[in-house]
Amino acid sequence: MERKIRVLVAKPGLDGHDRGAKIVARALRDAGMEVVYTGLHQTAEMIVESAVQEDVDVIGLSLLSGAHMTLFLDVTQLLKKKGIEDVLVVGGGIIPEEDVPKLKKAGVTGVFGPGTHCEEIVEFIRKNVKR
Amino acid sequence: MNEIVAKVLKGDARSIARLITLAENNDPDVMSAMKDIHPHTGNAYVIGITGVMGSGKSTLIYELTREYRQQGLKVGIIAIDPTSPFSGGALLGDRVRMMELATDDGVFIRSMGTRGMLGGLTSAVYDVVEILDASGKDIVMVETVGIGQAEVDVIKIADTTLVVLVPGLGDSIQTIKAGVMEIADIFVVNKADRSGVEQTIAEIESYIDIANTDRDRKTPVLSTIAKESKGISELIYEIDKHREYLKKTKRFDAQRRKRYEAELVEIIRKRLMDFIFDEPKFTGKVESLIDQMSKKEVDPYTAADEILGKILK
Incomplete structure (x- = not known):
């Protein structure tokens, strides 16, 4: 039986703009994935704990507030601390070009800015899931 | 005992989550784990x-x-x-x-x-x-x-x-x-x-x-x-x-007994369906029967009997 890719979509921190996250969530569902949507104002602890319980393959973070260097990295650091290595982390939102390499180095493997086609995200996830 | 089961019994969240995934995906490993869980x-x-x-x-x-x-x-x-x-x-x-x-x-x-x-x-x-x-x-x-x-x-x-x-x-x-x-x-x-x-x-x-x-x-x-x-x-x-x-x-006990009955029926249903529809020697047969039904060469009940006859004998 075919395994379904499970993705947690979360909005960390103080940012009420969830249209992008919802569009991506829908696109992933339409690509046959199971998407757990957690909503707004999440802490890194809530996101990582939910990812553990839901046994997801991917965590997708969305942030438009500019605090991604703190909030995305809180998540990757907490994953590392808990010894969770088989979860792919991707992020999207308003992210300046110069931050992208730093995010990738810190474990946010895929970074997607405005104008990204949803198919691109789907392809990236399919290629890079770790199990 | 299964290592993952031992951890589930201790309440370890990651093991609970992983075992649930195996059950959801109908993984062959889940059968032995559930024997120890039950x-x-x-x-x-x-x-x-x-x-x-x-x-x-x-x-x-x-x-x-x-x-x-x-x-x-x-x-x-x-x-x-x-x-x-x-x-x-x-x-x-x-x-x-x-x-x-x-x-x-x-x-x-x-x-x-x-x-x-x-x-x-x-x-x-x-x-x-x-x-x-x-x-x-x-x-x-x-x-x-x-x-x-x-x-x-x-x-x-x-x-x-x-x-x-x-x-x-x-x-x-x-x-x-x-x-x-x-x-x-x-x-x-x-x-x-x-x-x-x-x-x-x-x-x-x-x-x-x-x-x-x-x-x-x-x-x-x-x-x-x-x-x-x-x-x-x-x-x-x-x-x-x-x-x-x-x-x-x-x-209470009567109701729980009904739950076990439903569970047994579900497992049998799932495995039978997988057996028929995932088994290569049947899939070809199923497809050709559907074609024959479309052309009115065979009726639905006769078609079902053809498949079931192969399993039940």
Whole structure:
């Protein structure tokens, strides 16, 4: 039986703009994935704990507030601390070009800015899931 | 014993989560794991929560869980949402209302897609209830998909079934009475701050007066405003009362026996279907029979007999 890719979509921190996250969530569902949507104002602890319980393959973070260097990295650091290595982390939102390499180095493997086609995200996830 | 099972029995969240995934994916390893899990089950009380879309089932579960946590009980939650029949994907959004519980290690929440099952549940739900039960949860709540008329499978797995309605359904109570109205152990009219609540309660009461077949117990109708935490302790009191009633009247064991029956039927159904439709020597035969049916060369019953005949001999 075919395994379904499970993705947690979360909005960390103080940012009420969830249209992008919802569009991506829908696109992933339409690509046959199971998407757990957690909503707004999440802490890194809530996101990582939910990812553990839901046994997801991917965590997708969305942030438009500019605090991604703190909030995305809180998540990757907490994953590392808990010894969770088989979860792919991707992020999207308003992210300046110069931050992208730093995010990738810190474990946010895929970074997607405005104008990204949803198919691109789907392809990236399919290629890079770790199990 | 299986290493993952040993960890599940200790309540380790990552192992519980991984074993649930194996069960969901019908993984061959799950069979031996469930053999070791089964003897450790039977302690958790299972509450089914069903009701129309948007009736506030998830918020109600959140509030019930907070109350049970204050009593020191551990809670497992299975939240089921529909799988798209077209893409096979699913948007699982019940967690949004429960995120405050995410970091409580006495609570385990799992979102699941129906993956082709009708009836409001998902095929692996029996395994998942057993896994959560064995992991030491005192209460397991199963939230079905938002229902219409026929999604009544939750009674196969729940000890107490809550049917959640909202004011202003009006005549639709008439239309849903056929299936869904019959399965309630407790009716909950949520969002009771909306207008029309008295009328909705009256309609349910009059339905119960006609339909109640159990002489020992009248199905209670409660009103709640889950998002303001109103009516929750009263609801827990009624759940406890129903639990005592089941124990006192010996219905509890009979009901649990029915759950095992449903579980057995589901496992056999799943394995038979896999056997027929995933087995290469049958798939060709199935396809050609469908072609023959389209051309009116064979009727549906004869076609079914051809397949079944190959298995049953």
